[in-house]
Amino acid sequence: MGAQQVTDRFTELYGTAPQGVWAAPGRVNLIGEHTDYNDGFVMPFALPHRTTAAVSPRTDGILRLHSADADAPVAELTVDALAPGTDRTWTAYPAGVVWALREAGHPVTGADIHLSSTVPAGAGLSSSAALEVVVALALNDLYGLGLDGGRLALLCRHAENAYVGAPVGIMDQTASACCEAGHALFLDTRDLTRRQIPFDLSAEGLRLLVVDTRVEHSHSQGEYGWRRAGCEKGAALLGVGALRDIPHSGLDAALARLGDEEEIRRLVRHVVTENARVRRVVDLLEAGDPRAIGPVLVEGHASLRDDFRVSCPELDLTVETALAAGALGARMTGGGFGGSAVVLAEETDVPAVTAAVREAFAAADLTAPRTFEAVPSEGARRLLP
Structure with missing residues (x-):
């Protein structure tokens, strides 16, 4: 409207x-x-x-x-x-x-x-x-x-x-x-x-797609809160103010100190490696190499799926299908337990990737996903008067 x-x-x-x-x-x-x-x-x-x-x-x-x-x-x-x-x-x-x-x-x-x-x-x-x-x-x-x-x-x-x-x-x-x-x-x-950070994919012949799986989620439900509490517990056990304070180079030592706290170990590993992934993406974009962020997105999805465990079958299907159809990278985005995935692809591959994801959902008897191009846009503003 x-x-x-x-x-x-x-x-x-x-x-x-x-x-x-x-x-x-x-x-x-x-x-x-x-x-x-x-x-x-x-x-x-x-x-x-x-x-x-x-x-x-x-x-x-x-x-x-x-x-x-x-x-x-x-x-x-x-x-x-x-x-x-x-x-x-x-x-x-x-x-x-x-x-x-x-x-x-x-x-x-x-x-x-x-x-x-x-x-x-x-x-x-x-x-x-x-x-x-x-x-x-x-x-x-x-x-x-x-x-x-x-x-x-x-x-x-x-x-x-x-x-x-x-x-x-x-x-x-x-x-x-x-x-x-x-x-x-x-x-x-x-x-x-x-x-x-400049992010003009179209100038490079690339597109970033959002695939809305139409699986709804709610941040106010217990799973999100449980993970946040687990991260806070991990920081307390490691004697730091927040998991941000664990350097990537010190991750193995930190995990060893957590002993048999396996659930907490998973959460800590995701947060520390994800912070490192953000820095890698910034460096790659500032170096003018947007295609190279694809594998970093894939790593991020694996971490969210296996360590943080906030993915779902529909998100995993989206990522796996897009990559098999030629996408450069893909991962779930947002809090998880549903929602959307992002897919990085060559402009020429977008029709094939979109069709493959749609067909995979149909074959799995899932509600058809909604797919659109994500265009970096301006923030909040006054329209009238």
């Missing part, structure tokens, strides 16, 4: 035109999975798929929310009554942002909000972060809060952690708020320094 359509629908719902329209993108992570909550390195980029919000402020303490993508009427909440754990529907995400802003001392006194999204939900492409960031950016502008993208991302993460109850890291919100078109974002999640 375009900006004008969102404006028109807002006017129908609330009886007056919005004071502005904003957009925030979903993201796909090129490399660096389950490292963000370990103070590690990640490398996402923004997608052209986005959540759009038409918004006007209110002064009476009322928050009204509507989504074109939810089969529900306008929800009306009282900002003074917002509290973590009180909402288990989609409205927890925008309401959580309002709560987080107010908790931080920002004078948000209500809003009318209408939302529409083209980010596939449950596909590991950060539909929730896009929703949070677009609301945060709109309220930041309307209330003159003066917060930059990095600060908005932190507030959105706090909303999702504390209000929604999902133990996510900082990557998704930062990508949605801060990415630039034609670049991947090299983010150090410890000190939040970030660097835009």
Whole structure:
């Protein structure tokens, strides 16, 4: 839904035109999975798929929310009554942002909000972060809060952690708020320094595909939280603040110190090797050798499948089939347990790779996957006026 359509629908719902329209993108992570909550390195980029919000402020303490993508009427909440754990529907995400802003001392006194999204939900492409960031950016502008993208991302993460109850890291919100078109974002999640890495595959005759397996997942469920707790236990057993502090050269010694803690050993090995993979991809892209990142993606998938164990049969089938059809690299992306995979391929091989994956799903009697090209796009911004 375009900006004008969102404006028109807002006017129908609330009886007056919005004071502005904003957009925030979903993201796909090129490399660096389950490292963000370990103070590690990640490398996402923004997608052209986005959540759009038409918004006007209110002064009476009322928050009204509507989504074109939810089969529900306008929800009306009282900002003074917002509290973590009180909402288990989609409205927890925008309401959580309002709560987080107010908790931080920002004078948000209500809003009318209408939302529409083209980010596939449950596909590991950060539909929730896009929703949070677009609301945060709109309220930041309307209330003159003066917060930059990095600060908005932190507030959105706090909303999702504390209000929604999902133990996510900082990557998704930062990508949605801060990415630039034609670049991947090299983010150090410890000190939040970030660097835009040129990522123009089309100029090299390459394409990066996203294959949405249509297997939905939920970060707020126990498997994700269990792994995060396991990483924290590993850091404690090794006497470090976070697994980021284990150098790749010291991995074998660290694993030996963990003794018979096999589950923890697996988690530690993935995080340490994944941080090294992010650095390798950065080096290869800056050296102008994007084809060479293919094998690194494959290594990352094997680590997520075998050590972190967050893949699923549909993701494994996607990766194996794409590689057999000529792809240069492929791996699952996102939190896992479903969602999407990324596939790096020569432009000329895209039709064959896409067809092979589709046929493999059909042969396995699985729902047909959704495949599209991932084009590095711009981060959150104001559309109107």
